[in-house]
Amino acid sequence: FWVTDLLHGERLGDGIPAIGTMLSEMVPPNFTRWQQWIRPMFDTIAMSVAGTALAIILSLPVAFLAARNTTLGPITYHLVRLFLNAMRAIPELIMGIVFVAAVGFGMLPGVLALGLHSIGM
Structure with missing residues (x-):
């Protein structure tokens, strides 16, 4: 058998009270500050x-280039397919981090990340 250092009994024992504290703070839920949640919910x-709208707009022309019977040639077909596979393979969170570094904080990095990831679907 392999000997690993993944589980430490004392660390696991120390974390169990923290799990209990977290669960006790979750139930029952506290809705006293619901007014502060409205704006972030609408932003989300x-x-x-x-x-999704960005993905729809961008995916329509890309779909014709990715179809074998409507593309300009086999090179275009394979390049567009490679692009779509890459967009689908990269998680939205990673794209979001890259876009935050590129354009700064705000809603734009999230929109770009969700839109580009959704093109590949």
């Missing part, structure tokens, strides 16, 4: 709708 919904 707006970002996902804008990312």
Whole structure:
């Protein structure tokens, strides 16, 4: 058998009370500050709708280039397929981090990450 150093009994024992504390703070939920959640919830919904709209707009021309019977040639077909596979393979979170580094904080990096990832689907 392989001997690994993944589980430490004392560390696991120290973490169990922290799990209990976290669960006790989750139940029952505290809705006293719900007014502070409204704006971030709408921002999240707006970002996902804008990312989906961007994906729809960009995926329509890309779909014709990715189809074997409507593309300009085999090189274009394979390059577009490679691009779509890359967009699908890179997680949205990684794309989001790259876009935050490129354009700064805000909703734009999230919209770009969701939109580009959704093109590959």
